[in-house]
Amino acid sequence: MSNSVLFDAPGPRTMVRHRLYALATAVALLGLAWYVFDGFNDAGQFDFEKKWEVFTTPDYIRALLVDGLFKTLQMAFGAILGAVAFGVVFGIAKMSDHWWIRWPATVIVEFFRAVPVLLLMVFAWFTLGIKEDSSSFWAVVIALTLYNGAVLAEVLRAGINAVPKGQGEAAYAVGMRKTQVMSNILLPQGVKIMLPSLVSQCIVALKDTALGTLVLAPGLTKVGTQIYLEFNNRVPTMFVVATLYISVNMLLMLLANWLQKRYVGEKKLKVAHVGGGFATGAGGAGGAGGNV
Amino acid sequence: MEAVTENWDLFFRSFGYTVALFLIAAVLSMIFGTLLCALRVGPVAIMRAAATTYVTLVRNTPLVIVFAFFSFASPMFGLTFGFLDVHIGQFDFTEAFGAAVVSLTLYTSTFVCEALRSGINSVPLGQAEAARAVGLTFGGTMTQVVLPQAVRASVPPLASVQIAMLKNTSVAAAFGILEAVAQMRRFTNNFSSQRTEIFVCFALGYIVLVLLLSFAANRLERRWRVA
8 A cells, every 4th residue: 555545635724734733843853953962962972082082093993883783693694504504404394204202303493593692692601612712603693593593494385375375286287206306496486485584584683793792702883882982982882883774774675675675576475483374475675574 | 390390489489570561662662652542643843843753763762772871871861760669569660660561661662653643544535524524623533433443453463562562572681670571581591401491481371371362352352342
């Protein structure tokens, strides 16, 4: 339903009323912006020399981009690669004809979907040893792999279910085996449908890398902490880190939208929420529940 | 096992905080999310633009940063939650709790907005056209005709959003609230040899909560199913 269906084309009096609303909104937004700006300004947060100059210093830019953004992306994409493997294995296992494969796979997938990533992260961190240097990096990667893998398993199942039934039936009719039907017919088409959801899941993984602060993981949040501890500029650092996260996520969102338009169209994946039931949406970045 | 079995009171109190955070933020995010959604599909262009910008920005920000904003940045322009000082039984709801509720609400409401918008898109065109034809205004069309049907259609995605929010309450652990993950971390620190048992106990706690929520959502969905 497009927007315009919800209201009539405004007449002259409505037009005036809408202008008033627009004016009131603009004033309120500007007021809010001024209030926030003024507060930060009074607290000296816009003092370029003291608070912001560090972000124009090449060494610190390098630290932010290389030790920060790059490490964060490394964690996120490591996790997504692992998650794709996990998701393919468990997603297919969940659709197995043998109950002794299907049930354990279902339990594992539902378990990791129902448990907060942070809980997994803390547990992985303690298990790997909190004294080890690399343990927090791997704790983040492992936790994100398990969680996103479980979600992708469900997405994969939804993607394969979204392939028209006739495809599988035709493949069986020409004498293909179960494995051939899955790997030659269903998976390639299912993957195409789930591509936008996969990219949306990358956004989730990337955002969740920020949870690594709780386990002292490297990446943007750590570099940010080091910078604000040194220069006492917590708020500017927060804005810079948030901007970096938001820019990468927006790029991914554009990619997901493009993939949705290019390969999927209007079709929405039906991904069940934990414990059953079917959620519509989650298809593409415009999708609903999938990528919180 | 003793770490948890001898400290059931701490275990349940920590989940008490989780549930309290969840319930309050769930109600608030539903309300605020619906408002945002109305702004996003409404007739006033500037409101639409503002709501769209807000949703796009906040949706793509890590929740940790939203929390950090309300814990460290907002006090600079005078937005603090120091006035919050409620004590019920053994639970203390103070400054950190207020900041956590606001962060969770503002973050989750963007997803509520998107879920509702996908619900609105699934309402047949003729419904809104008919509503306009009988002379309802935008407000009337939304509250009387479109939203009631959209809410029914968006029960499953809204359930996903709220389940995710229940799990997201764990972020509050990093901001001074002794909810389940913070308590789990504390237990694991003190009894590191029992970390697996501790992890399983807390995971089961979350699973029970998620399943309850999921069960309720399924019931609602069946009851409200649009034919």
